[in-house]
Amino acid sequence: MKETPSPAPRDVPAKRGRPKGQSRAHHDLGEGASAEAKRLAAAILEVLAGARTPTEAAQALGLSLPRYYLLEDRALQGMLVACEPRSLGRGPSPESALAALRRECDQLRRDCTRQQTLVRAAQRTIGLAPPTPVARGPERNGKKRRRRRPTARALRVAARLKEADRQPAVAVTAAPTENA
Secondary structure, three states: OOOOOOOOHHHOOOOOOOOOOOOHHHHOOOOOOOHHHHHHHHHHHHHHHOOOOHHHHHHHHOOOHHHHHHHHHHHHHHHHHHOOOOOOOOOOOHHHHHHHHHHHHHHHHHHHHHHHHHHHHHHHHHOOOOOOOOOOOOEEOOEEOOOOOOOHHHHHHHHHHHHHHHOOOOOOOOOOOOOO
16 A cells, blocks of 8 residues: 655645634724723723723723713714614715716706796796896996995994094003192
């Protein structure tokens, strides 16, 4: 009987994947987080697991108890948000959102023009005269617009303000005292 040689170690394909007991999420846990954020998260997790009391965690972090509870509440809110299901696929890019808004704007302009055309056709059909265009600017119907006169109360307030600005600060001098 002839023995077959076992393959050399380099011929054996390497196992792929993660070491047993280590999930993919733990591989980069905390990557990009500051050391302070990691300390806070560890302390909050220890309290939630029952390893520490909130008072002990607050003392270890150098925080007051109310501040610890505030941070714990924020951490739990963040966990809830992170547990929400994610939408599938890529989200809209700013460029595609802008293009969609421009398309919608063009469509609304076309709809507005169509409605204006329908209104004019209906007016002609029933014999209504088209409305006269509204004059804009300082002249209306060939007349200049009259300037609005300011109210008397406003003039009095303005005069008082101007008077207060003109008067220099009067230096208080001591009145001469009579020596007896």
